[in-house]
Amino acid sequence: MTSNTDRPERPEGFKRVSAALAERQHPREPLWLEATARTSQEAADALGVSLGQIAKSVVFRRKADDAAVMVIASGDLRVDEKKLKELTGPLGRADADYVKARTGFSIGGVSPLGFAPVQGEGPLVFIDRELFRFDVIWAAAGHPNGVFPMSPDQLVVLTGAPVIDAMQLPAP
Numbered sequence: 800m801t802s803n804t805d806r807p808e809r810p811e812g813f814k815r816v817s818a819a820l821a822e823r824q825h826p827r828e829p830l831w832l833e834a835t836a837r838t839s840q841e842a843a844d845a846l847g848v849s850l851g852q853i854a855k856s857v858v859f860r861r862k863a864d865d866a867a868v869m870v871i872a873s874g875d876l877r878v879d880e881k882k883l884k885e886l887t888g889p890l891g892r893a894d895a896d897y898v899k900a901r902t903g904f905s906i907g908g909v910s911p912l913g914f915a916p917v918q919g920e921g922p923l924v925f926i927d928r929e930l931f932r933f934d935v936i937w938a939a940a941g942h943p944n945g946v947f948p949m950s951p952d953q954l955v956v957l958t959g960a961p962v963i964d965a966m967q968l969p970a971p
Contacts (some may be wrong), residue, residue, distance in 0.1 A: 805963040806904075809831065809936070809942070809945075810828070810941070810942045810945075811915075811945075812903065812904050812908055812910070812913070812915075812939045812940075812941030812942050813829065813831070813907075813908075813940055813945040814834070815873035815903070815910075815913040815914075815915055816829055816910045816912065816940040816941035816943075816945065817829055817914035817940070817941075817954055818913065818914070819910075819912045819913035819957075820913075820947060820957070823912075823957050824958070825947070825949065825953065827945035827947060827948055827949070828947070829945050829946060830940075830945070830946055830947065830948075831944055831945055832845050832846075832944045832945070832946060833944075834944075835907070835943045835944055836907075836939075836943055836944065836946065837906070837907030837908075837943045838907070839855045839875075839907070840874070840971075841864070842874070842937060842939075842946060843874060845946075846909075846937055846946065846961030848937065848944055849933075850874045850875040851873045851874055851875040851876070851932060851933060851936065852874070852933045852935065852936050852937055853873070853874030853875075853919040853936070853937055853938075854871050854872070854873070854874070854894065854910055854911065854930055854936045854937060854938040854954065855871070855872050855873075855874050855939075856872075856902075856909035856910065856938070856939060857868075857869065857870045857872055857873055857878050858869075858893040858897075858898045858901070858902065858909065858922060859880070859883070859887075859891065859893055860890065860891040860892065860893045860897055861888060861889070861890055861923075861940070862888065862889040862891050863888045865919070866919065866920070866921060866922070866923060867893065867897070867898075867901035867902065867919070867921070867922035867923065868883070868887050868890060868923045868925070869909075869911070869922040869923070869924045870883060870924075870925050870926075870927055870963075870965050871911045871924065871926045871927065871930065871938065871954065871958070871960065872925060872927045872929070872930070872963070872965070872966060873929040873930050873932070873933075873936075873966065876927075876929055876966040876967065876968070876969075877966065877967045878965055878966060878967070879965055879966055879967040882963075882964060882966075883925070883963075883965045884947060884967045886925070886963060886965075887923070892905075900919075901919060901921070901922055901924070902914050902915075902921065902922060903915030903960075904933075904939070904941055904942075905942075905943070906949055907943040908939045908940070908941055908942040908943045908944075908945060909939055910938060910939050910940055910941045910945075911924060911926075911938050911954065911957070911960070912957055912958055913941055917956070924958050924959075924960040925960055925961060925962075925963045925965060926950050926954055926955060926958065926960045926961070926962045926963070927949070927962070927963060927965045927966050928962050928963065928964055929966050929968075930951045930954065931951045931962075933951065934950060935948050935949070935950060936948070936949060936950070936951055936954065937949075938954070940966040
């Protein structure tokens with residue numbers, strides 16, 4: 800793991816997230832990982848944290864108006880689309896091209912902030928309440944090698960997104 804300043808030139812998405820964090824006065828710069836962390840498990844392994852501490856960005860395509868809907872979710876759980884569609888209406892899958900066009904990030908590096916949409920507006924963002932099980936969570940910082948830490952409360956402040964119940968909970 801290295802810091803943001805160890806290498807002078809970083810990809811555009813990482814720079815956008817770094818700028819968005821600085822603008823919002825977040826106390827921690829994003830980190831650049833030596834290993835790519837395209838999945839929640841890869842990120843957890845690289846950081847030495849539990850899978851649930853990875854705040855993954857799951858993007859859907861709202862059928863009514865083709866808007867992007869993003870849920871920031873705990874890496875150890877799956878989004879329950881039935882719960883989510885109660886808030887958004889019917890949803891469809893978002894492919895890699897759609898995610899890139901609507902967030903400005905490639906899958907594996909989708910950050911909860913710092914969007915640069917090419918088409919339409921930025922995504923409608925929600926935060927799942929299961930992230931509040933942890934004191935510290937980690938989100939992608941605009942690139943599969945970039946991550947940044949925060950508390951769940953800081954995530955709410957950084958994004959302005961509402962906290963919802965959108966996860967499939969494991970059977971007892």
